[in-house]
Amino acid sequence: MNTQQDTKEFLHDYALLILKEAGLEENPEVASAVEERVAARMLLEMVNMLTPEEADKVKRSMEGDFNQEAVLRDIAKRIPDFNFKMAFALANVKQELVEDVAGLAKNLK
Amino acid sequence: MAELPSQQKDSRNTTLNRLKGTREAIQNPDAAILLKELASGELPAFDRTNLELLERAIKDGNKATILKGLHKGSGVLQGVGPKVVGILSVPKSMEIGQEYVDEAVTEATKEKAIEILDNIAINITVPDLPSYKFESEWLQWLNTLQEYVNKLVNDIEAWYKVAVEQKVNEKIQEFSAKAADVISTTSGDVIGWLAQFPAGVLGYLATSAFAGGTIGGTREWLRATGFQDISKAIEDSQRMIQEKKRNEDGSDPRLALIALHERIAKDPKLLGYRLNNREWVVFVAAVRSARVDLLREKTRVPEIIVSEEVLSGLERQKKIIDAFISAQTEIAEEDVTLAENILIQFESKISAESQPLITKQDEMLKIHKVMARYSRRIGRGALEGTGIPLLSRMASSFLRGTFTVFFKPHRILIPKRKK
Numbered sequence: 001m002n003t004q005q006d007t008k009e010f011l012h013d014y015a016l017l018i019l020k021e022a023g024l025e026e027n028p029e030v031a032s033a034v035e036e037r038v039a040a041r042m043l044l045e046m047v048n049m050l051t052p053e054e055a056d057k058v059k060r061s062m063e064g065d066f067n068q069e070a071v072l073r074d075i076a077k078r079i080p081d082f083n084f085k086m087a088f089a090l091a092n093v094k095q096e097l098v099e100d101v102a103g104l105a106k107n108l109k
Numbered sequence: 110m111a112e113l114p115s116q117q118k119d120s121r122n123t124t125l126n127r128l129k130g131t132r133e134a135i136q137n138p139d140a141a142i143l144l145k146e147l148a149s150g151e152l153p154a155f156d157r158t159n160l161e162l163l164e165r166a167i168k169d170g171n172k173a174t175i176l177k178g179l180h181k182g183s184g185v186l187q188g189v190g191p192k193v194v195g196i197l198s199v200p201k202s203m204e205i206g207q208e209y210v211d212e213a214v215t216e217a218t219k220e221k222a223i224e225i226l227d228n229i230a231i232n233i234t235v236p237d238l239p240s241y242k243f244e245s246e247w248l249q250w251l252n253t254l255q256e257y258v259n260k261l262v263n264d265i266e267a268w269y270k271v272a273v274e275q276k277v278n279e280k281i282q283e284f285s286a287k288a289a290d291v292i293s294t295t296s297g298d299v300i301g302w303l304a305q306f307p308a309g310v311l312g313y314l315a316t317s318a319f320a321g322g323t324i325g326g327t328r329e330w331l332r333a334t335g336f337q338d339i340s341k342a343i344e345d346s347q348r349m350i351q352e353k354k355r356n357e358d359g360s361d362p363r364l365a366l367i368a369l370h371e372r373i374a375k376d377p378k379l380l381g382y383r384l385n386n387r388e389w390v391v392f393v394a395a396v397r398s399a400r401v402d403l404l405r406e407k408t409r410v411p412e413i414i415v416s417e418e419v420l421s422g423l424e425r426q427k428k429i430i431d432a433f434i435s436a437q438t439e440i441a442e443e444d445v446t447l448a449e450n451i452l453i454q455f456e457s458k459i460s461a462e463s464q465p466l467i468t469k470q471d472e473m474l475k476i477h478k479v480m481a482r483y484s485r486r487i488g489r490g491a492l493e494g495t496g497i498p499l500l501s502r503m504a505s506s507f508l509r510g511t512f513t514v515f516f517k518p519h520r521i522l523i524p525k526r527k528k
Binding site (some may be wrong): 007029030036038040043046052063070082083086087107 | 110386405408426429430433437438440442444445447448451452453454455458472475476479480484485488489490491492493494495496497498512
């Protein structure tokens with residue numbers, strides 16, 4: 001199994017976990033929206049961790065022949081405690097989403 | 110007999126070799142297959158190089174020394190490992206999050222393998238190689254070696270399941286403790302009204318524009334650029350988000366902030382503001398917070414939908430779910446937009462403090478195109494870079510139920526939102 005597959009399954013499982021904690025029955029459309037939220041938030045959090053110089057480097061790579069994987073590897077290596085900061089961000093967005101989905105579950109009753 | 114031409118001689122030798130091979134295959138098909146696989150380097154658990162290395166290890170009285178030397182290269186264990194549990198091949202393709210697996214599994218496996226090797230009684234007479242590869246002595250040696258390697262694999266496999274469980278548990282504990290440290294150092298009281306920004310923005314600002322908590326100096330800077338007016342709108346909006354406190358005239362300050370941003374962003378002269386890139390990031394981050402808060406409100410209290418009593422139960426439910434998904438999608442888009450805004454603003458070798466806001470449309474368009482196309486992949490890639498997906502899979506595979514526990518410690522560490 002490759003890492004992309006790991007991530008895909010992880011995000012799906014994570015979305016289902018959020019739905020479960022929020023008391024919502026499995027709903028593929030809602031789970032998919034939740035997955036998208038998490039992915040977008042991870043992007044934002046990662047970009048926000050950059051120093052201006054690193055942000056500039058990423059920006060330039062996007063203006064040219066964008067190599068997503070190489071850029072990501074470079075970013076991850078440069079950010080101190082990247083893993084832990086991202087884990088915190090992940091837990092943060094989870095808390096938000098559990099609240100949101102719980103609101104949805106309540107409205108559906 | 111006349112000497113055969115060289116071409117004919119080669120052909121005859123080839124034919125003889127084939128016949129010999131066929132005879133061997135009939136006599137001992139398993140050995141023939143083993144030899145064929147060995148010759149092609151396609152043995153399932155190890156390649157030819159590894160076999161030779163193993164042979165050297167067996168010949169040498171001090172196996173541990175040789176095996177330790179193999180760690181640096183493509184040694185025996187790297188070949189055997191993937192067969193054992195199908196997981197050691199993952200770190201090879203996963204450069205970013207490798208440290209977890211290296212620490213949690215690979216090194217431990219290698220050490221244990223040496224220990225197991227040292228404890229296995231080996232009684233193999235190694236033939237003189239390569240005398241002739243179809244000799245029965247060589248075949249017998251290979252069979253013995255295969256048994257030996259199988260025992261090694263079986264022993265490592267048995268140990269591995271226990272080790273992974275133990276090591277993953279340790280990593281989970283370590284991860285949680287480290288996360289607590291990071292949270293306590295990055296979410297301190299840098300500036301109160303930044304508390305609702307995404308964690309990353311907070312971390313970024315803490316290490317750059319507002320480093321050292323020089324709030325007095327920051328205020329001077331705000332006045333000089335005209336940002337003070339905007340910061341008032343930001344503060345009002347944040348107060349609404351945190352305390353649900355509207356403006357005195359009853360209007361919603363979140364909407365006022367969003368409207369101000371629209372007006373400034375659409376004016377080529379930025380309404381006369383001389384914002385620098387840091388101020389712009391703070392501004393757009395606050396606008397994002399305002400928009401997200403409004404969108405989340407929509408998902409929590411779908412007042413319009415609820416009032417439509419004429420709808421049947423199913424129709425009503427569908428509308429509520431559609432509204433939820435729509436709002437969540439918009440929030441995701443807000444996050445991507447903010448990421449775009451941050452990236453656009455920075456250039457190296459220029460003091461970020463004094464650099465004016467970048468409004469070059471062509472530059473924005475380039476970034477936007479990439480973001481529109483790759484944002485999901487980048488977001489997922491960022492997550493991959495943490496090693497969390499891999500770790501969670503390991504945890505869920507070996508420790509049923511740990512997946513949930515893995516993230517629970519963080520929940521109590523997140524600062525509670527002010528009501």
